[in-house]
Amino acid sequence: MTLFRLGYVAMSVHVQNASPSQTMTYSRFQKLQDREAAIAKLERISKSNINNTLRLLKHNKALDIEFFRLSSKLVPLATHEDLKDWDYIHALKNELRELGSYAKSENMRIDFHPDHFVVINSPKEDKFKASINVLKYHYKLLHSMGIDPTHRCVLHLGGSYDDKAKSLERFIENWGSVPRGIQKMIMIENDDTIYTMDDCLYVCEKLGIPFIFDLHHHMANHEDSNWLKNWDRVLNTWEHSPLPVKMHISSPKSEAEFKSHADYIDPEMFLNFVKSVNQSTDQIDCMIEAKKKDDALFILRKTLGEQSNIEFNTEATFQLKD
DNA sequence: AATGGTCAAGCGGCA
């Protein structure tokens, strides 16, 4: 029996005034005369972001949602080179600890997806170093939350730089320069333009990295549309992870804007997926990536709940009946 | 109060 668990990304359309991504741009920061006051403001924004994230987790708890992606923008300018002297971890340690403790006490799976400016396979050393710097920020947040950082950060393989094969190999080369603690934190996901499921599996198997299969990206970018033949390989990349298999679910906005995320999830597409992988493993965590965030999760849950062959254990976990 | 422009990042396409 396979248990399917639904989660969603970073913010809620139902909980008002709960942004976890409030920010201050560097140009704004620079314009403030009093640097100390500017940093104090950054700390106020960060605390608000962390507290809003805690509010979202409590909202999730009330709806039995135990799977959630945290915003990578919790601490504005944390990775900016002009703020290297800012000990934001010290300033935010109580808030971070409270957030992590709550997630742990409620058995919630939380993780990050740093945006595409983190490029491990960059041929430019400064870009690589900046990427490691951003990953260290994520590591410090997790550590300060008291969360085991293992397999908590989703990344793509990176750019093609006019030579995809060479750039794929460069990921493997550069991986050797990634600190071990950071390596353990990473999962790899297929993207919608360059690196396919096959490319990612090749790298993940070679380096022992869990692979996150994104079905929508696969439809937009593949060598062979038949992903199911690779499914055992996908599962195997999770063999040594303390966490269940994870994947991403989204639907195309339209035929013309195929790669953009739709507001909601196509239930038929999702159900077909579920049927295809049912019984293959104990649990699959499905991250719902839709414009309507948690509302897309609710609507999907409602539609699936009307199916006679689906049984919901909680509001956000279900299994397929025989 | 609603709007349109700006911000930040790295890559990729185009001239």
Place this chain on the structure above:
DNA sequence: TGCCGCTTGACCATT
């Protein structure tokens, strides 16, 4: 070589 679009939510200035 260099400019612009991509993407995202937030925020700022203008109306």
